[in-house]
Amino acid sequence: MARGAHLQVDWYDEPHAYDIVFAEDTRAEGRFLVEMLRVHGPKPKRGGQRRALEPACGSGRLVCELARRGLSVVGFDLNDAMLDYARSKLRARKLRARLEHADMTNFRFEGRFDLVHCLVSTFKYLLDEASARAHLECVARALRPGGIYVVGLHLSDYSRATASQERWIARRNGTLVTCVTRVEPAQRKSRLERVRTRLTIERGGKIARTETRWNFRTYDARQFARLVASVPEFECVALHDFHYEADVPRSLDDARADCVYVLRKRARALSPERRLFRASARS
Numbered sequence: 001m002a003r004g005a006h007l008q009v010d011w012y013d014e015p016h017a018y019d020i021v022f023a024e025d026t027r028a029e030g031r032f033l034v035e036m037l038r039v040h041g042p043k044p045k046r047g048g049q050r051r052a053l054e055p056a057c058g059s060g061r062l063v064c065e066l067a068r069r070g071l072s073v074v075g076f077d078l079n080d081a082m083l084d085y086a087r088s089k090l091r092a093r094k095l096r097a098r099l100e101h102a103d104m105t106n107f108r109f110e111g112r113f114d115l116v117h118c119l120v121s122t123f124k125y126l127l128d129e130a131s132a133r134a135h136l137e138c139v140a141r142a143l144r145p146g147g148i149y150v151v152g153l154h155l156s157d158y159s160r161a162t163a164s165q166e167r168w169i170a171r172r173n174g175t176l177v178t179c180v181t182r183v184e185p186a187q188r189k190s191r192l193e194r195v196r197t198r199l200t201i202e203r204g205g206k207i208a209r210t211e212t213r214w215n216f217r218t219y220d221a222r223q224f225a226r227l228v229a230s231v232p233e234f235e236c237v238a239l240h241d242f243h244y245e246a247d248v249p250r251s252l253d254d255a256r257a258d259c260v261y262v263l264r265k266r267a268r269a270l271s272p273e274r275r276l277f278r279a280s281a282r283s
């Protein structure tokens with residue numbers, strides 16, 4: 001490989017670098033999720049431990065954070081390197097959680113959860129409407145009535161013609177990771193955007209450069225609202241942004257780019273008439 005070139009990899013096969021890059025917000029996200037549960041979630045069962053589920057839990061940074069905050073946590077992912085890393089983090093911190101290999105479009109776990117969450121645009125890995133809906137239906141089945149699903153994703157601006165780029169630099173125990181993520185303009189017709197992440201990992205005088213490319217499904221505010229409305233178990237009860245300030249909600253029709261939606265499972269399903277009305281309003 002030419003000097004300075006990037007090795008093509010799946011960056012989720014490098015959980016350590018991923019974990020270092022995303023560590024910064026973990027405490028704020030954990031605090032925010034617990035607060036969303038307190039404000040919008042179901043009443044705790046007397047003496048019972050709150051239960052949280054994280055689809056696509058990755059390196060387990062939030063699994064550990066919520067377990068540390070006293071929740072009973074289940075996480076799952078498709079990438080075994082990520083799951084192994086998450087298990088070793090739990091062991092190192094003497095925390096307990098259940099971790100499984102499973103797909104976001106088709107999962108079922110024993111018992112019901114108070115909170116399900118999926119942050120940092122991971123929802124956009126569901127590449128078509130059928131997968132996104134199948135996922136929401138699995139989440140609805142997993143939640144207690146009144147339970148909440150917190151979904152954070154970056155909305156697309158289809159009028160934008162240029163790529164956007166973000167850069168993060170983070171260090172842990174002598175490893176320095178620079179992450180540059182570039183997103184090409186969202187395509188309204190295909191509902192896809194091309195994403196490229198480049199990692200530069202520096203440790204002990206050695207430098208590794210990797211690159212990962214993938215597609216994300218795109219949403220603007222209307223498209224996301226339409227998807228949620230197609231799953232009658234859910235209502236949207238709050239909107240926040242990536243600052244994770246529980247006491248600073250945005251108005252529900254705010255369409256700015258970084259959105260964290262709080263969806264609540266209705267205590268009672270919609271009546272057949274109301275379902276019919278919603279379906280005809282959508283078409």
Ligand SMILES: C[S@@+](CC[C@H](N)C(=O)[O-])C[C@H]1O[C@@H](n2cnc3c(N)ncnc32)[C@H](O)[C@@H]1O
Nearest residue numbers: 012056057058077078079082102103104122125
């Ligand atoms: C951006 S990471 C998010 C990890 C974690 N939720 C967090 O907040 O740090 C995305 C994760 O989604 C996983 N993933 C992608 N598609 C998936 C699917 N269909 N089912 C389960 N996991 C999936 C990847 O393996 C990766 O670990």
